[in-house]
Amino acid sequence: MNVVIEARALSKRADHATLLDGVGLTVSAGEMVAIIGPNGAGKSTLLRLLSGDLRPNAGEVRLKQRDISSYAPRELAARRAMLSQHINVTFPFTVEEIVLMGAGERSARDAGSLVDAALDEVGLTHFRERQLPTLSGGEQQRAHFARVLVQLACGEAEHGPGVLLLDEPTSSLDLRHQIDLVEAARRRAGNGTAVIAILHDLNLAIRFAGRLVVLNGGKLAADGARADVVTSETIRDIFEIDAVVHQGDDGVPYVLPQTMRAAVAPR
């Protein structure tokens, strides 16, 4: 297995609170990993440590066999791309200008086809000249996803398969665009990218990734294939709810929380 990114015994503290405690994670090229867990479990902290944006108090992150802190920001950007959760753009940049930002020093002419492809993939071609602040939250999120896809493509063209980090990428999206985004990420994994995404929707996470990483209270609670991780017991332990896990027709499990099941059951 070709390991792309590796976290070794990561710990992160902030003002005496422990955000992350001894978490280890290894992700290989072409793998798709979903990180799940309750609020405050340390998911976003883990992703920011993996992106190199935060420095751990203990442990280290290795990207392509090198300590992540040894990369200059530009080198790092050519090897991993990250989509954050809340991005608020105040100046009237157009969608096209925002997406082009992913292309780094490349000119609009050089990166034109990449920008076109990314806009097409997120379904925003007709909005390319619109000013980003005038779009809805979901449309803005898709524009930023397109920017991140351009960054990933530019980096992978030079340095081979990289890392794509997604922090709740579907939080503002309608159902159709949630699926579209997940499929776009899946295509990247198909080409060798290591994809790591935080997802709150358990069923989407199960669909999206063969491998689930569960965080709880800053610690790694589970890490494995979805069939092993998604059980009624794990869900009760982690989310403190009762849920029933069904097997879908295609063998992929899905989760039905207890209260919902009770409402649906009489039919």
Place this chain on the structure above:
Amino acid sequence: MSVAIGTETHRLGRRAGARRRAASLAIPFLIAVLAVAAIVALSFGAAGIPLSRLPAALGLSGDSTAMTTRDQLVLWSIRVPRIAATAMVGGLLAAAGAIMQGLFRNPLADPALVGVSSGGALAAASAIVFTDSRFGETLRFLQTELLPLAAFAGSLATTAILYGISSRSGRTSIAVFLLAGVAITAIANAGIGLLVFVADDRQLRDITFWMLGSMSGVTWTKAAVLAPILVIGLAACTFIARGLDLLVLGEADAFHGGVDVERLKRISIVMVSAMTGVAVSISGVIGFVGIVVPHLLRLVIGPAHRLLLPASVLSGAILMVGADTLARTIVAPAEMPIGILTAAVGAPVFLFILLRQRGLASL
């Protein structure tokens, strides 16, 4: 409904197309306007020089009369250095505003807002009172030279203090920076108030005149101070333009996009303080140029800094040369402080942006 949405999309699309066309023509157009503004400025003033006499006065034609000699004296020792300095001060103030707005991701940020201008003003007012006092009278003959130096030092010191307060372990908090700036502005203004209180009539007139901002009394020596800062500033602008564009995404996401955010912030802060400090030292406190110019430009040519920063330099120069010509002529032979004019134009624009932002926020 769908028709309405279609029309709206079409309208916005057309506006973006118009923006691209405006952007491609911006620099040559602004250079042409600046040239016209400078010619008008050369001709107007307490001693008028009609356009027909301008070529001779500038030495472009061979005529030599008594009138030409007078014109030449007025032009070369008073008007040309003044217009050159005014244009450069305007360019520096507008570019400093644009950089600071990019840094704070806020169209209302301005060097005057975080006390960089006030720090310079306090130091200059101190220099006026000190060189006029019993202790400093030996340095009085140096007052002309001391004033710009003091203002420059004051601006730089303010920025250094601000940076020291708001930067912790290599990271700069924009919120702390802004709030510390508000506090420093208050302290500087209290200091200026105290100086005004203890100043005698003559000192008071000097301080007030300088505080209101004026381009009178500019010499070639003073104008020469501005040029290198402007050249270095313009060169640095091309270097930080892409970083400032990405910074609009927020510090973390600019970093994800490959920007060395801490270095970008350090360079931007030093540039803003040097550009503001040197401008304030020549002209006194002139507000709103740094807010009005970049804001209007963003509406026409878009927010990308590669074009916005040089266009701000040119537009700031045009605005200041125009305002200074007005200041010299409307109450001639007296002169109106130029700061009053820029505030009269700038403050309403500032309020307009504020109301528009509030409107957007409530949507």
